[in-house]
Amino acid sequence: MIIIIQRILPHYRRAIFDALHEKVSFRLLHTIQKSFISQSKAKYSVLINSWKPFKSRDLIFLSCLRELSHQKGSIIIHEFSLSILSFHLVFHVGKLVGKKLILWGHGYNRKEGFSPSQSFSDRIRLYYLKRADAVVLYGQQGKEVLSDYIPTDKMFVAANTIDTDLHRYIKQKLDFKGRDNIKKELGISETLNICFIGRLLEDKQVDKLLDLTKILCHTHNLDLRLHIVGDGPMNEALIEQVLLLGLNSHVSFHGNMTDPENSSKYLYISDLMIMPGYVGLSVNHAFCYGCPAVTFAQDENGPFHSPEIEYLIDGQTGFQIPVKDLNVMADTVLEYFSNPIKQIEMRKNCLKMVAEICSKSKMVQGVLEAINYVRL
Template sequence: MTVKGENILLFQRIIPEYRKAIFRYLHNSLGIIVCYSDYTKDMKSVSLDFPSENISKIYYGKSQTAILQNPLPKIFKYKPKIIISEGSTSYGTVWLLVLFRLFFRYKLIIWSHGVKSHQSNAPFQGFSGKLRLFLFNTADAILLYSKTPLKVLSGIVNNPTKIFVAENSIDTDAMNRLYQKLNDKGKYAVKSELGWKHTYNLIFVGRLLKSKGLQQIVEIFELLPVDFDTALHIIGDGPEMSFIKEKAIHNSKIFCYGACFNDEQIGKYFYAADLLLMPKAVGLTIVHAFSFGCPIVSCENVPGDSLSRHGPEFEYLINNVNGIIVENDSILIASQIVELLKDTERYDFFSEQALNIEKKVSMEKMSEGFKNAINYLSNK
C-alpha cells in the first residue's frame, strides 16, 4: 500500500514553471509535499496553487545546482517515512539527506538522469562519477527520468531491483485540449492572430543560454535561401538575449518575444510553427512541441561539448519519424530544413507522428513511476 500525505517529502532546488503541473499532480495523487527554494534574482519565481514548503538556500559554487538548503525543520515538521531528492552530486541538500537518514530512519529515493548519454560506454569515471555511483548505491531506491540509462545502471548498482523509471513529461492532457481548440481554428487563423506573415516559421523555446546553441540557430537560419520565405521566432530569456536582440535589429525575419509563461500563448506559438529548431540541449521542450504537432530538427551530441548535451527527453525524437537528427553542420542542417518543408507529404507524416507523444508520456504515467518506487519501499 502506498504511503501518502505528510509521510513523503520531495526536495528540489527550485520549482520551474513547467514543473508546477506535475508537482500538483504528485501531491493530489500521492500526497507528496515539495520543499523548494526561490529563484535567483534573474529568474521569475512561480506562484503555486498546491501545498508546498519554501526553504532558504545558499549557493556554495558557480553551478546552478550548487545549492545547500536546511531540510531539518521540514523533517521535524512532517516526520517523513520517505524522502525524494533530485540527484545531482553538486546539490548539497542531497548529502545532508543522506546523513540525516542515519538519525531519522526515512527511506531515500534519488531522482536522477542516471547515466548521461555520452557516458553510457564508460559510466562513473573520475571523482564525480564515483561520487554519483556512491549516491546511487546508498539510496534506498533510484528514480530515472527515462528508460535509456536503465540497462547501464542495472548492471552496475548494488541492487538493480530498486531502480524505477518515471519518464519525464509535462501536462500532455492539457496540451491536447489546447491543441484541439487551436486545431478547430486552423493554422492559418492562428498565424493571423499572432501576426505571422511568412510562409514558413521556425521556433526556439527555452532559456537563452549558450549551451542551447542560440548562435548556431541564428547561423542556420541565415544560411537558408533568401527567397525561401521563412521567419525565426525566439521565445525565452537569458544571457543570450542581447545577442538575439542585436540580430533581430538587423534581420527583419528574426523575432524575439522574451519569456512567456502563458500556456495558451506558448501553445499558439508551437501550433503555428513548422519546426522546432534545437540543435543542442534538447529537453522537455520536445514534449511541448510534439503536443502541438510541431516536429523538431536537432543533432547528435557534439563530442567534447558536455554543456550542450541533450537531456533524457531526446530519446522521444525518432529520426525520420517525428523529426530529423542531422550531423552537427549548419550548412547541412539548413539544407535539410528546406528539403523537409518543401516535401509536404513527408512533413505532414512527421507532424502526425509528433502528436503521438501523448501515448508515450503523460503526468499519469510519470506519476506511476513515482508510485512504483514508493510502493517498493513501503512494502519492504
C-alpha cells in the same frame, strides 16, 4: 506521509506535483531561489531556508532537518544532486532512523558520462545509488547507463515532461480556429514558419539558427519566417546578428511569453522547431502541437542534450543531424518542406509520442511505481 525534498518548485513542474498529490499524500520541502526559472509553491509545499557556502553558485545547503523532525514520513524522496550539501546528511540520518530513501534525478552528469573507475564524483554517486531503496530517473537512457552498476528492479523512469494535459486543451482550442486563422490573427503571411522556444543561452546555439535561416531565405529563396520565443543573455547579440545578416524581414523576436495560450500559437503554426544546441523540455512543448524538432546529434563535443532527446527520433518525430554542418541541416529541412506526406506523418508521430511516452500521467506513474516498490 512521504517527504519530497527539492531545491525549488519550478512552475513547469507544478502540474506534475499536483497530479502526484492526487494519488499520494506528501509534503514538498523546497526553497525559492533567485533564478531565471519561474518558481511556484503549493498547498502541499513547505518553504525552507537555504544558504550557499563559499559564495558558490552551485553548492547549497537546504535547512530541512528541523522540518523533517516534525514530519512523520517513512519515505524520503530527495533530488539527487551532490551539490546539495544537506543531501548527504539527510541520506545518512534517514538511513539511521529507518527511512526509505528514493533518489530522483538524472543519476549522473550527462555531459561527462558515468565512470566510477575514473571519476571521484561518480564513485560518490555510485555509493548513494547502491544504498538507495529506489532510484527515479528522467529517461530510459539513464537507466541503461546505470544498469551495469545497480539492480534494474529498483530503477524507475519518470519520463521528464510538462503539463501535457494543459497543452492538449490549448491545442483543441487552436484546432477549432484552424492554422490559417491563427496565422492571420498573429499577422503572419509567410508560407513557411520555423520556431525556437526557450532561454536564449549560448549553449542553445541560436546564432547558428540565424545562420541557417540565412541559408534557407537568401540562398534558397524560401518564403520563411523564424519566430524566436524567449529571452536571455544572448538577446542583444542575436538582434545585432539579425541586422548584420540582413534578416530583418525574416526573423521575429517575441520575447518571453509566460502565458502558454500565447506562446503555444507559434508552435502551432510552425512547420518545425529548430534548436541547433542542446534540447530539453522544448521538445515536449513542440510535440504537444504536432511540431517536429530539429537539432544536431550529440557526440563527444556536444551538444549535450537533456533526457528529452529520447523523444526526438530521427526521421519520425524530427531530425538529429549527424554532422555539425548547417548546409546538411538546411538540406534536411528543404527535403522535409518538399514532402507533404512526410510532414503529415511526422506531425502525427509527435502527438503520439506525447500521448504514449511523455505524458504527464506517465511521469507521475514512474514516481508512483518507485513509491510502491519501497513500500513492499
